[in-house]
Amino acid sequence: DAGVIQSPRHEVTEMGQEVTLRCKPISGHNSLFWYRQTMMRGLELLIYFNNNVPIDDSGMPEDRFSAKMPNASFSTLKIQPSEPRDSAVYFCASSFSGLAVDTQYFGPGTRLTVL
Amino acid sequence: KQEVTQIPAALSVPEGENLVLNCSFTDSAIYNLQWFRQDPGKGLTSLLLIQSSQREQTSGRLNASLDKSSGRSTLYIAASQPGDSATYLCAVMNYGGSQGNLIFGKGTKLSVKP
Numbered sequence: 001d002a003g004v005i006q007s008p009r010h011e012v013t014e015m016g017q018e019v020t021l022r023c024k025p026i027s028g029h030n031s032l033f034w035y036r037q038t039m040m041r042g043l044e045l046l047i048y049f050n051n052n053v054p055i056d057d058s059g060m061p062e063d064r065f066s067a068k069m070p071n072a073s074f075s076t077l078k079i080q081p082s083e084p085r086d087s088a089v090y091f092c093a094s095s096f097s098g099l100a101v102d103t104q105y106f107g108p109g110t111r112l113t114v115l
Numbered sequence: 116k117q118e119v120t121q122i123p124a125a126l127s128v129p130e131g132e133n134l135v136l137n138c139s140f141t142d143s144a145i146y147n148l149q150w151f152r153q154d155p156g157k158g159l160t161s162l163l164l165i166q167s168s169q170r171e172q173t174s175g176r177l178n179a180s181l182d183k184s185s186g187r188s189t190l191y192i193a194a195s196q197p198g199d200s201a202t203y204l205c206a207v208m209n210y211g212g213s214q215g216n217l218i219f220g221k222g223t224k225l226s227v228k229p
Contacts, residue, residue, distance in 0.1 A: 043206075104159075
């Protein structure tokens with residue numbers, strides 16, 4: 001299996017522009033997570049989907065952030081408009097949620113720089 | 116509110132040493148605790164998962180222990196190698212939280228010198 005795939009790997013944009021990050025989870029997994037990692041705050045959960053439905057979006061910082069999962073094999077995280085403080089590494093992770101809590105498998109991340 | 120702390124933030128050891136990484140958490144009502152490894156420019160890789168009812172888990176040269184009552188976990192690495200150089204993060208999942216609600220420490224950056 002190719003693992004969790006994220007694109008792009010690096011994104012540099014100017015303040016005010018729209019940014020879209022993409023994620024393809026591992027085939028067969030039914031849970032998908034978006035995280036943000038910064039030096040100051042560490043790794044934080046932004047939103048979590050189960051069976052394509054958003055379950056917990058309490059970590060989404062503000063209305064500029066939105067996430068969708070139109071099908072089991074694709075998700076997007078959009079920032080509009082972007083701001084310099086959004087600069088971070090954004091990770092997508094997936095897992096299979098059955099009777100037991102399973103481990104999450106992380107993608108390589110997208111490094112976002114907002115100038 | 117659950118808080119996870121990892122001390123030290125960075126650690127440098129010579130190859131071959133046994134070492135211990137520490138993780139502490141403020142709320143003992145956890146569902147499980149996990150240790151992850153993160154290499155530069157890469158995502159996280161799960162190393163060990165300890166359920167709340169367990170005291171330890173072992174995988175190869177790695178051994179993780181859990182003491183819920185004191186809010187502590189340790190990751191023991193035996194006979195360290197340069198390839199073990201990475202950042203190690205621990206994360207807890209609280210009871211009653213959603214399955215995605217892993218709360219991470221900021222990690223310990225380990226450097227193993229040849």
